[in-house]
Amino acid sequence: MNVNVTTSARRTAEANGAGQVRADLVAVDGLTVLGPDGRELAGPATFRIPAGTVTALTGPSGSGKTTVMRALLGQLPSAAARTTGSASVAGHDVLALDRIALQRFRRQHIAYVGQDPGSALNPLLRVRALLREVAPRAPESTLIDTLALVGLSPDYLRRRPGELSGGQQRRVALARALIRRTGVLVLDEPLAGLHGALRTDIAGQLAALARERSAAILLSGHDTALVHSIADDIVELGAVRPASPPPSPSGGTQVRAERRSALPPPDVASTGERARNCHKPSAVSTDNRPPDVVLRAENISASIDGHRVLADIDLALEAGSALAVVGASGAGKTTLARVLAGLHHSATGSLELRGDPIAVGANRRIHHGAGGIQLVTQNPRSALNPRRTVAQTLGRPLRRIGRVARRDLAWRIEEILAAVELSADLAARYPHELSGGQRQRVALARALAAEPAVLLCDEITSALDHTTAAAIMALLDRIRSERDTALLVITHDMALVAGYCPRLIVLDQGCVVESGDTGTVLTAPTHSATSELLV
Structure with missing residues (x-):
């Protein structure tokens, strides 16, 4: 994988008073994640996230953003995957922690929201119980205030995940991360699936929270203009971004220093x-x-x-x-x-x-x-069976609905992959071995089958x-x-x-x-x- 990483040369130098340099809560040096066959899945990545700042992890689909983010939790794509380089979070070498120490680290220091947050919400629990699950001592007022941060009214405390839209589930998952008040927040596409005004509001809230709580936030997002506007630093994986904003004299990428002010929650009434x-x-x-x-x-x-x-x-x-x-x-x-x-x-x-x-x-x-009628859903990671290869995923509707003979399956699978502009060699891969864009094309191919x-x-x-x-x-x-x-x-x-x-x-x-x-x-x-x- 040809990976090019750039970071901004500007660092915020003030925390609680003028001239005080903020400690780096996250320090990543030359981190590369390798698959069992030695193929580079992400990296090499090098960046720092001081307390009280937001860092944006950007790059095209398949560049390894999610893999880098999950590595900060000590999670790798498979048991056989390995890493080079280092990753320190809140003073812990996360890639060297044993199972018990890693669990303790995750409880105390880091909160993560993935691209499919709905899958992490217990469908039997109401939102109040979901928040209490991660913050059992939080008073009712804190639950209400945390929901307000993500644009949800107190009425949602009584609802279950099945009563929520995908965007509302994403916001409840974000609220669960925020209410824990950890020093490090890792948010994979937290603004996806939200309309324009709400995206702007929540982005502003996250920037304000980083400052107010002296937290380090790493987030990804494809609304680059909005993400860049709140980020203190930008780490780009993949192809180099066009020169906007222009390069700084130090050779890094100059990032706008201004932040959007935190906007009030939407008028739910x-x-x-x-x-x-x-x-x-x-x-x-x-x-x-x-x-x-x-x-x-x-x-x-x-x-x-x-x-x-x-x-x-x-x-x-x-x-x-x-x-x-x-x-x-x-x-x-x-x-x-x-x-x-x-x-x-x-x-x-x-x-x-x-x-x-x-x-x-x-x-x-x-x-x-x-x-x-066929439906292609928002989250192919949860819609595709992780235990089935692409060929097995496509073969099922071809056999059951298309009545394709078993002897014809191979060339029909190749034909459908070509229809969604994927190469035939992907047929043997599992969902976790595909980029987000590739998984979405496989989900589309399954519907077309x-x-x-x-x-x-x-x-x-x-x-x-x-x-x-x-x-x-x-x-x-x-x-x-x-x-x-x-x-x-x-x-x-x-x-x-x-x-x-x-x-x-x-x-x-x-x-x-x-x-x-x-x-x-x-x-x-x-x-x-x-x-x-x-x-």
């Missing part, structure tokens, strides 16, 4: 007022051509544990069309996708696939087989760098054109929406509040929920 202002537009059709409607949804409503999360949604998807569904975290986007895919059981309304009625709320993925008429993509680019995200969207654009597949894209990336989806609908509090031509809506939004997405 205003969301109820917005919900009362929802309107019911006519069904959204994604083209002006004569309609060849593949999927029609009417009066779709859904609840989770008694909470209504969708209200009377209408939409229509034509063959070869692309429709974006956008909205703030918790607006109901993922629930809508799950209802359309037949994975949400407490839904009402009507659905038609190519003019034939299909049940709402029943699992239809295998029953309908080829020509049905079922030869769907409708492809639902839920935030599949949120944790990818802009180049990889654009490549995934270009791939989807080619697939829908070549296969006449109807595409529904859920995303917070308005640039990708503008570039690849001619039509969109905006959800807020489970209602459609705005819809129409993408360019028109984004240029002149008429609802505050749309405007907040553009911040």
